[in-house]
Amino acid sequence: MTQNQVKILEGNTFVVSDERGDIEASRTDPTGLFSFDTRFLSTWVLTVNGERLTPLSVDDLEYFETRFFLVPGTGTVYVDAKLSVIRQRSVGNGFHEELTILNHDDEPVELVVRLEADCDFADLFEVKDVLKKKGAYSTRLEEGRLVLAYQRDTFSRSTAISSSQPCALDEQGLTFNLSLGPQGSWKTGLDVVTAVLEAASDGGDEGPALAWQVRRPRTDMARNLARWLNAAPRLECDWEPLRTSYRRSLVDLAALRFSPISASGHSLPAAGLPWFMTMFGRDSILTSLQALPFTPELAATTLRELGLRQGTRIDDFRDEDPGRILHELRYGELTAFEERPHSPYYGSADATPLFVVLLDEYERWTGDTRLVRELELEARAALHWIDEYADLQGNGYIAYERRNQETGLENQCWKDSWDSISYRDGTLPGFPRATCELQGYAYDAKVRGARLARLVWHDPALAEALEGQAADLKRRFNRDFWVEDGGYFAIALDADGRRVDSLTSNNGHLLWSGIVDKSKAKAVAGQLMGERLFSGWGVRTLAVGEGRYNPIGYHVGTVWPFDNSFIAWGLRRYGFKAEAARVAAGILEAAEFFDGRLPEAFGGYPRSMTKYPVQYPTACSPQAWSTGAPLLLLTAMLGLEPVGDRLLVDPVLPSTIGHLGLLDIPGRWGRADAFARGRVDTSRPRQHRTR
Amino acid sequence: MEAADGIVEFFEELGRGEHQPLLAKVTGRVRFDLVEGGRPDRWLLAVDKGDVTVWHKGGPADCAVQADRALFERLCRGEENAMAAVLRGALVCSGDVELLFAIQRIFPGPSPERRPQVGVRGSR
Numbered sequence: 001m002t003q004n005q006v007k008i009l010e011g012n013t014f015v016v017s018d019e020r021g022d023i024e025a026s027r028t029d030p031t032g033l034f035s036f037d038t039r040f041l042s043t044w045v046l047t048v049n050g051e052r053l054t055p056l057s058v059d060d061l062e063y064f065e066t067r068f069f070l071v072p073g074t075g076t077v078y079v080d081a082k083l084s085v086i087r088q089r090s091v092g093n094g095f096h097e098e099l100t101i102l103n104h105d106d107e108p109v110e111l112v113v114r115l116e117a118d119c120d121f122a123d124l125f126e127v128k129d130v131l132k133k134k135g136a137y138s139t140r141l142e143e144g145r146l147v148l149a150y151q152r153d154t155f156s157r158s159t160a161i162s163s164s165q166p167c168a169l170d171e172q173g174l175t176f177n178l179s180l181g182p183q184g185s186w187k188t189g190l191d192v193v194t195a196v197l198e199a200a201s202d203g204g205d206e207g208p209a210l211a212w213q214v215r216r217p218r219t220d221m222a223r224n225l226a227r228w229l230n231a232a233p234r235l236e237c238d239w240e241p242l243r244t245s246y247r248r249s250l251v252d253l254a255a256l257r258f259s260p261i262s263a264s265g266h267s268l269p270a271a272g273l274p275w276f277m278t279m280f281g282r283d284s285i286l287t288s289l290q291a292l293p294f295t296p297e298l299a300a301t302t303l304r305e306l307g308l309r310q311g312t313r314i315d316d317f318r319d320e321d322p323g324r325i326l327h328e329l330r331y332g333e334l335t336a337f338e339e340r341p342h343s344p345y346y347g348s349a350d351a352t353p354l355f356v357v358l359l360d361e362y363e364r365w366t367g368d369t370r371l372v373r374e375l376e377l378e379a380r381a382a383l384h385w386i387d388e389y390a391d392l393q394g395n396g397y398i399a400y401e402r403r404n405q406e407t408g409l410e411n412q413c414w415k416d417s418w419d420s421i422s423y424r425d426g427t428l429p430g431f432p433r434a435t436c437e438l439q440g441y442a443y444d445a446k447v448r449g450a451r452l453a454r455l456v457w458h459d460p461a462l463a464e465a466l467e468g469q470a471a472d473l474k475r476r477f478n479r480d481f482w483v484e485d486g487g488y489f490a491i492a493l494d495a496d497g498r499r500v501d502s503l504t505s506n507n508g509h510l511l512w513s514g515i516v517d518k519s520k521a522k523a524v525a526g527q528l529m530g531e532r533l534f535s536g537w538g539v540r541t542l543a544v545g546e547g548r549y550n551p552i553g554y555h556v557g558t559v560w561p562f563d564n565s566f567i568a569w570g571l572r573r574y575g576f577k578a579e580a581a582r583v584a585a586g587i588l589e590a591a592e593f594f595d596g597r598l599p600e601a602f603g604g605y606p607r608s609m610t611k612y613p614v615q616y617p618t619a620c621s622p623q624a625w626s627t628g629a630p631l632l633l634l635t636a637m638l639g640l641e642p643v644g645d646r647l648l649v650d651p652v653l654p655s656t657i658g659h660l661g662l663l664d665i666p667g668r669w670g671r672a673d674a675f676a677r678g679r680v681d682t683s684r685p686r687q688h689r690t691r
Numbered sequence: 692m693e694a695a696d697g698i699v700e701f702f703e704e705l706g707r708g709e710h711q712p713l714l715a716k717v718t719g720r721v722r723f724d725l726v727e728g729g730r731p732d733r734w735l736l737a738v739d740k741g742d743v744t745v746w747h748k749g750g751p752a753d754c755a756v757q758a759d760r761a762l763f764e765r766l767c768r769g770e771e772n773a774m775a776a777v778l779r780g781a782l783v784c785s786g787d788v789e790l791l792f793a794i795q796r797i798f799p800g801p802s803p804e805r806r807p808q809v810g811v812r813g814s815r
Contacts, residue, residue: 154780197780206722206755206786210777213788262789308792312713313800315772320800336778343775377715 037332043118063255121150123332236661248596281351290628323385353445360448367668399432420555426547429494440513503543508567536607562625565632577652585654653678706745722752727760769799
């Protein structure tokens with residue numbers, strides 16, 4: 001069934017149906033109309049004269065709109081149908097569906113068209129975990145609408161269904177009794193409107209009630225998408241797969257835009273589609289970084305919105321501390337009743353230093369010092385958190401250990417599965433854990449914070465203090481995390497200060513952060529490109545030969561495109577241009593097998609063995625930071641770097657690309673172009689030849 | 692009237708004229724309409740870059756927050772989370788939402804006594 005699901009969305013509202021356009025969700029089945037992390041429609045079934053329909057084709061028009069071509073009957077043998085049924089559906093505040101019926105016969109026809117509707121108002125988390133509802137359901141018919149409602153204390157959610165053509169309403173749905181003439185047609189518009197919060201009044205002198213503000217009118221999304229694509233830099237390239245990936249990334253990034261109610265229409269990247277269409281500290285920040293040279297406004301919104309929700313108190317249930325940047329925000333019933341901590345939840349150890357990293361990188365590209373001034377307090381609080389609240393081992397390193405033992409996250413770094421952090425022999429360390437990339441991010445945050453303090457906040461004393469701390473951290477880190485007999489950095493220090501000594505892709509993030517001593521960089525790059533980590537497609541999360549290595553293990557052997565994009569950027573930072581190009585080539589060549597849409601992860605099998613990348617099965621696609629990966633790989637291949645008010649271009653291309661141009665790159669220079677020429681290796685056969 | 696004192700105390704503390712660093716970027720007027728038995732008890736806050744003035748009265752505001760009196764008492768004691776209460780419809784807000792996000796910082800965190808057990812550090 002999952003194979004044939006059709007998904008459309010806008011912001012955090014999305015519809016998952018079968019290929020007839022029908023929804024028949026069980027409590028555990030993730031289909032339906034969802035908005036604000038709540039299911040607003042769990043049954044939506046169309047019949048004609050009591051019969052279900054058969055799909056002829058589905059047109060995915062855009063990410064927010066789809067069209068189903070259907071004929072009556074469900075027989076296995078194709079019936080010579082005299083009727084066509086077309087459902088065209090677009091998402092807005094709920095969804096709108098244009099239902100058209102065409103009579104192809106020379107005879108008139110009498111039809112009973114029926115739409116069954118129902119809703120369980122399940123929280124997204126309930127769909128995953130199967131929990132019993134505690135509130136009460138009701139159904140009412142009012143003013144030509146069928147209203148399905150759910151109430152638990154003051155918590156209320158409702159769905160109102162109406163038709164533009166007359167119909168008979170009952171508590172289970174809508175019925176149309178039609179007479180269609182020869183070659184006749186009939187059409188109705190169906191509106192399914194969701195309501196979050198009780199909208200008893202439309203507000204007073206202060207302005208509209210929140211319940212009204214969360215309703216979004218359907219905007220001209222087609223024009224909005226066209227404008228988005230037009231504003232992005234133009235890519236010229238003789239290697240078609242890159243052009244396909246680039247276009248796919250831009251469209252998917254548009255679909256992944258999420259506009260929180262407080263952002264006055266501005267958007268930030270949500271984490272993934274459809275289940276993670278919400279703000280995630282880590283995902284939103286890393287995707288904004290990847291997209292900075294292409295769509296810098298995403299970074300600005302990410303920074304503002306995360307800043308607005310920065311932690312201010314000690315709250316163990318939410319793993320909140322003052323200055324901490326949130327991990328995940330949710331709006332559903334379980335969050336509302338504090339049965340889940342996502343209002344928001346703060347259990348992430350990397351989002352806070354990365355917040356400062358993004359603020360600085362944003363300024364370097366855009367020159368927007370106003371935002372740096374605006375977020376001065378938030379950035380200072382984030383820097384303060386690193387030293388004051390994150391040093392759980394008492395040794396000057398960021399570490400994590402959840403205080404919410406029931407519903408908090410055990411691993412608060414990007415490799416967040418239970419077995420992702422292990423010693424060589426496969427055993428797992430206790431808590432708190434100080435993973436290595438966190439120290440890199442902290443170092444980078446201090447260096448960048450110092451730059452901003454001097455340049456924008458006019459606080460040279462803070463700048464000096466931060467620079468001193470950064471130098472000290474770098475010195476200690478290169479001593480404490482270095483695995484001498486391996487020639488790489490340990491993935492973590494355990495609670496006793498012992499190195500968790502497995503070889504992992506995290507070393508690439510360390511290069512990106514700049515914390516690696518120059519004298520050690522060559523060894524680290526060598527490990528990343530060596531046989532144990534590099535599969536031919538990309539760098540594995542965990543090296544071959546480690547106790548827990550598994551080529552299809554989530555964080556213990558698979559290749560993550562997002563991870564590799566930062567590794568490539570890190571290799572560039574230390575001057576390993578050809579190596580960066582090799583990583584870029586591997587990942588972009590893998591993208592070709594997924595029609596340009598990179599999955600979250602794929603298998604770590606050697607490229608020579610499988611010939612194609614084996615996709616890791618996940619429910620979430622596209623995922624924001626996989627979508628952003630081709631963008632950062634482009635930046636790495638072109639060697640784009642803001643230097644003062646100019647854009648520096650220092651390209652090294654892989655052998656698949658002859659010429660590459662990126663035109664109209666936005667930044668503090670206005671718009672700039674970047675060009676590169678490569679030496680194409682024509683001896684290698686290609687899957688797809690360029691025209 | 693013991694319960695009522697918690698709220699009066701909370702607002703009086705806020706209005707004592709001390710600069711609130713958590714509201715340093717906030718400027719605007721917020722009104723709290725506390726309901727008990729139909730009669731709203733209104734408190735008006737004017738925030739000017741962290742300097743707070745409090746009146747025990749109604750008046751025009753950029754953001755209005757309506758709550759059950761008992762719920763508000765729990766907010767003042769750090770026993771409720773404001774954002775969860777908004778999602779639940781227990782805090783009803785109208786007007787400037789950004790101001791709501793900012794102003795909820797005035798409520799204290801859960802008191803240490805109420806904190807769940809912190810995991811044993813360094814366990815292996």
